[in-house]
Amino acid sequence: xxxxxxxxxxxxxxxxxxxxxxxxxxxxxxxxxxxxxxxxxxxxxxxxxxxxxxxxxxxxxxxxxxx
Numbered sequence: 001x002x003x004x005x006x007x008x009x010x011x012x013x014x015x016x017x018x019x020x021x022x023x024x025x026x027x028x029x030x031x032x033x034x035x036x037x038x039x040x041x042x043x044x045x046x047x048x049x050x051x052x053x054x055x056x057x058x059x060x061x062x063x064x065x066x067x
Contacts, residue, residue, distance in 0.1 A: 018047040
């Protein structure tokens with residue numbers, strides 16, 4: 001397996017898991033009428049920032065305990 005295909009598949013899988021959780025949370029906000037009407041944009045944009053950051057930072061440390 002090519003290394004780029006491995007990381008791309010993991011990124012896509014993590015993104016899908018993130019979006020399922022976020023969509024469920026937003027649906028519950030709406031269902032219970034919590035009044036977080038403007039939070040959907042932040043919730044939907046969050047994976048685009050945190051996933052690349054997490055993947056890049058995972059290469060910064062070679063030992064788990066150093067992180």
